[in-house]
Amino acid sequence: MQEGYSVVVPVFNEEGNIALLYKELSTVLKSLDLPYEIIFIDDGSTDNSLQEIKILTSKDVSVKYISFKKNLGQSAALKSGFQHCKYSVTITMDSDLQNDPADIPGLLQFYGEYQMVNGWRKNRRDNFSKKIGSKIGNFVRNLFVHDNIKDTGCSLKVMDTAMLKRIKIYKGLHRFLPVLMMSEGAKVKEVPVNHRQRMHGTSKYNNLGRAFAGLYDLICVRWMVKHQINEEIKEKNV
Known part of the structure; x- marks a missing residue:
């Protein structure tokens, strides 16, 4: 695999x-x-x-x-992008401009010692409902995994x-990329990043829908992590 950066950006409206x-x-x-x-x-x-993207490709x-052909969700978008990455380092970010590309060099400073560097929106520019929903979701996830x-x-x-x-990505599992990377042996570090106000478009998520989907996905991930086989080979001749 070539040394370099593949940036995967899901887009929906x-x-x-x-x-x-x-x-x-x-x-x-x-x-x-x-x-x-x-x-x-x-x-x-x-x-x-899509037309805007095609202008850039030209x-x-x-x-x-x-x-x-139709909206399949963020997990499907990321899975498809990951399959086509040709460079050794993959970077993901949203297309709504709330993630700041200027934070990428700061994350890369820790890459190498760590195989995954996760952004932490320490000062989120979202409404109170989304902030509380996220805090509850992160707390419950940590209890499980x-x-x-x-x-x-x-x-x-x-x-x-x-x-x-190597990770199998199913619907909803993009929320659990840190623990899935850990299951592959990755060391993971979390680094504070900038989070900006949304300037154009509207959010595609609501807390209630995410809560129900997230709980079901959490049970699945818990099962996957608990039953993963990590063989320790003494010696081999293959």
Whole structure:
């Protein structure tokens, strides 16, 4: 696998944010002095998001895209992006501009010693309901899987691509990437990052729907982690 950065960006109806995100993100990536690609995953957008992405691909060969026929959710978008990453380090972020691309170099400072660096939105720019819902969700998740992550919902993450490609991603399991990476042997660190106000578009999530889906997914992940086989080979001749 080539050394460099693959940035996976799920998109669902974010036409007002894509061009500005690309401008900020490409500026940061160019400063890192390694090859990179930006993979936009259009998750069945019904606005002009795909057209905006295609304009970028016509101007910059480092920009790639995958477009779904219908909306399948963030887990499906990330899974598809991960399958197409060609560089050794995968970076994920949202397309709504609340994640700040300028935080990427700070996360990369810890990459190497750690195989996953997870952003922590220490000062979230969301409404009170979303903040409380997130705190409760993180507390309950930690009770079950003991990953000690304060903000698994932060989309800004840096991960080892080879490890990431070994993980089976099912619907809803993108919320549990830290514990799934840990199950592959990754050391995980959480780093405070900037979180910005949403300027265009609307949030695609509500706390009630996420709570019910999250509890079911949590039970599944708990089972997966508990029953994972980690063989310790004494010797071999293969």
